[in-house]
Amino acid sequence: MAKLPSDIILNGCCIEEMKKLPDECVDVVFADPPYNLQLKDDLTRPDQSRVDGVTNDWDQFESFRAYDEFTRAWLSEAQRVLKKNGSLWVIGSYHNIFRLGTAVQDLGFWIQNDVVWVKSNPMPNFRGTRFTNAHETLIWAAKSPKGRPTFNYHSLKAANEDVQMRSDWTLPLCTGAERLKKLGAKVHPTQKPEALLHRILTATSEPGDVVLDPFFGTGTTGAVAKRLGRRYIGIERDGTYIQAAAERIAAVNRPKNEKDLAPIPAPRKAPRVGFGQVVEAGMLRPGTTLRCAKGKHRARVKADGSLAAELIEGSIHKVGATLQNAPSCNGWTFWHYERAKGSYAPIDELRQAIRARPS
Amino acid sequence: MAKLPSDIILNGCCIEEMKKLPDECVDVVFADPPYNLQLKDDLTRPDQSRVDGVTNDWDQFESFRAYDEFTRAWLSEAQRVLKKNGSLWVIGSYHNIFRLGTAVQDLGFWIQNDVVWVKSNPMPNFRGTRFTNAHETLIWAAKSPKGRPTFNYHSLKAANEDVQMRSDWTLPLCTGAERLKKLGAKVHPTQKPEALLHRILTATSEPGDVVLDPFFGTGTTGAVAKRLGRRYIGIERDGTYIQAAAERIAAVNRPKNEKDLAPIPAPRKAPRVGFGQVVEAGMLRPGTTLRCAKGKHRARVKADGSLAAELIEGSIHKVGATLQNAPSCNGWTFWHYERAKGSYAPIDELRQAIRARPS
DNA sequence: CATGCCACTGAATCTGTAC
């Protein structure tokens, strides 16, 4: 197979351009599609025919239908090019997010979360007839119910005062120096803040991953991808936007040190160590008594790396679960050994010592 | 025309019961329909306790298509009975809100706002696989594009420290004494907080208005309507819920004085700021070296908002604590960055800058 | 009576690998 092009901007309709890409070749799709539901003038059907102005119910239905057709067309291609364990992100407001979400579900994506971008500095409602429109909605979905997207849980938690990252993200609009301008006018009407893409990409991708943005605009996705050591493929119809995006991304520095980009490793991915290895290594002798943190439960270490309690024997996990009458148990943190006279520590310490040994 | 019955609970299917009501007879419809959750297995907390999920029959649907058909049927009736300038409110989560929103638009309602109920105390994600599901979404819509729903802009603004009420509402879950229980068990799995209905009804209805709730459950809508001097029509299939609702509403006092109907103040807690936001905002680039006040300890900023020192990585707090061999550490005051050549300042400055951003 | 500790709980599409 030819090498997948990346770190490029393709000029054209996103549906046509995606069709040229092979199956399952990108790790993340981020899409900020046009809203256009009210501004019927520039809404076109997938076949490029125009939708007429809207005044009555039939036309309204017709325009929703055209938007839905367009949505399903590009989402289908996005699904095809997305890897099995890839992530789809779409963003929208109440004008279009319900159409997007319904299409995402109907096509068989599996929603992981919806996320609200709460704007710390939204535009006020000048007429006083509605609530200040202070948020937009993102949908994070897997390619299918079986997909297992990357999720850097521990990174997010560490970055969030050591509590889980929630589904509401408070971030400012894209303003100031970050906002691209030309002759004093903004280049793109809905440029997204880099902080938003930063969080999305650190959460659901890894360095080296390929991020596809079918509505590239002025290239926020590309700029953040480059800064975070990800690769990008942008698709955009408008030449003005492409030029602005290209200049912008060229000015971004790639990170010097790969280590600064790596997410905190997930304990689940650490090499597997069996309790038998602890016994083999002589860290615990057969016959040693282990106890739970409070000393309520006890069991003896057996030479084969299993545990024996009064009426039961088996793995450190099984025995712990049975004694507690629980469906499961992490024996590594449940069982403690006497590290010094009267001082107990979880046997997970011993596992860590084995993992730290040079291999 | 016969006088419209009100302050009653109708026992039956909401579609059938609504069909018995005349056209354009209610001012507000508030609907909290089944979410169509698809829970496969039991879920346990890390302490092995079981999560009491929503497994009721009424929440089960065969398919998206069946759910959509049901949705369109009850929404059509709701639209018919709604007055020309009435308000529709629906609430849901990512499982169903996109279906609801699409149906609302297709039927010709006109969305005024979507509103997010940000939960101050949501249930965490116990497996570390997703973002904490910390919000639900409401849709506020007019009967048609020509509808002009009641909107008490000035009371909301007065209740919100004289700034416009926004589309994100931070409110706690329904817990404590407000939560209806019977023999220690919750009567209804998804009872909504009264504060939520309070804000909805003070915003988009007037005293004396009729509020229809086709999924009445244990009657939060009725209780708040009565307290606020509105009338209500509840529809509910389940006799147990109806009985609980009736008792509950009977215990609510109607207001003696119209002047007492002022809206509740909007609680606004300062949002938590994580170190990740500092990195996302571009205030510190990945690879930047931080040091403690005396320069003894150093660590590098990572792109994901964690810190990396020689042998350890984690949050600013964890890394600071480990390096000092202390049980805990306030990373915001411990770590310093080079603000100017040779001049260091605590990173707490950067947090303050984020907090100072307009909200 | 104040304080601290422990138990309990909430609309949840909540694992990964080997055999």
Added chain:
DNA sequence: GGTACAGATTCAGTGGCAT
């Protein structure tokens, strides 16, 4: 594909009870 099993994983708040 199904089964078995190792083992990773929680925040804000309420309420009861002991000290």
